[in-house]
Amino acid sequence: MSRGLNRTRILEAATDYIDAHGPESLTMRRLGSHLGVEAMALYRHMEGKDRLLGDVVDGLVDDLLDDPRITSGADTWQEYLRSVGTAMRDLEADHPRAFPLVATRPPEAPWLRPPLRSIRWVEHFLSALVAHGFSHHRAVRTYKAFTSFLVGHLLLEASSRGEQVSPISAGTAAAGNEGPGATEDPADHPTVMELQHLLSAxxxxxxxxxxxxxxxxxxxxPGG
Incomplete structure (x- = not known):
């Protein structure tokens, strides 16, 4: 039944579906079935799948602003950056299939950078650093460096778990059975063989x- 259906319920269901099946499997019809309604009922609240995915991303990122590690404040800027970094990493761990969307979907403005990709987050981040004595220039440089670190490291973690971190194209080879390097013998690369235990740790x-x-x-x- 569509009774009681609203944007919040739809977004929660979409997030749960993505966590279970991945964003590439999500369709409005499947989400409607997951909610027990016809797909058309969803369009009364959502413009379509693309907007739905964007709203899921926005919800996950902005919800972090309510995390106690963020709301409790920090005595130093180092503590603040660690709190934001670990909270974002926990988001990736809790939603590994949704996080690549957080990192790769284009933000609404070109000066917003994933994963701290909302105006609310930019305001919170920059004002926190300024309050800790950063100049505006240094605060912006820190935002850029910090977000680059987070995206790079957390996407690598998601990828290492086998999550899809880039759009699926029709020409993609099936499940890693084909493609460059797929048939290479590790024995042909002695350094790799020697360090394999370290590489796989x-x-x-x-x-x-x-x-x-x-x-x-x-x-x-200085100058950082």
């Missing part, structure tokens, strides 16, 4: 923390 927690600390230290230095 999962140190993502340590690497994230070290990368975040290195970025913070770079920002700390």
């Amino acid at each position: 999962d140190h993502s927690d340590r690497e994230f923390d070290e990368g975040l600390d290195a970025l913070i230290e770079r920002i700390r230095l």
